[in-house]
Amino acid sequence: MLTIPGLGSVVAAGWLVSTAAGAATGAVAGGIIGLLVGAGIASEHAQVYAEGIRRGGTLIVVRTNDDRAPAARVALSRNGAVDSDQRSAYxxxxxWAGFDDSAPPLTASEIDADRVRYTDRMHWLP
Known part of the structure; x- marks a missing residue:
């Protein structure tokens, strides 16, 4: 269990753990944003991912080679992965203007309400 500024306690495994541990102990500016950007993720994407976590989501980061990337996408898609571009638009x-690490995580009822609004929005898209 790690504590990341702006998110609190998180569970992490794999290659990102050592980066996260360094971020937690070294007080990397930006908390989760700094962690993700430091791992090579574009800042604008890191903002959306961090907001998704704040809103009750789970971030799974897969490090793979180009040959295996399509299989990873299929596996994630089959197991309920969301489209981060659609979430960003929503x-x-x-x-929303960007991730605010001082904003509190949503409560369970706020998460439920946000998910209903998102699902309703997706239902009406062409």
Whole structure:
């Protein structure tokens, strides 16, 4: 269990753990954003991923070679992965301007309400 600024306690495994541990002990500016950017993820994507976690989601990061990337995408898709571009659009439509590490995580009831709104939005998209 690690504590990351802006997120609190998180469970992590794999190659990202050593980076996360360094971020937690070294007080990397930006908490989860710094961790993800340091791992090679573009800042704009890291913002969306961090907001997704704050809203009750789970982030799974897969490190693989180009040959295996399609299989990883299929496995994630089959198991309920969300489209981060669609989530980003939804977040912006609701007034989100970027991840705020001082904002508290959503409560269980806020998470449920947000998921209903997102599902309703997705239902009406062409």
């Amino acid at each position: 977040y912006h439509e609701t007034g």
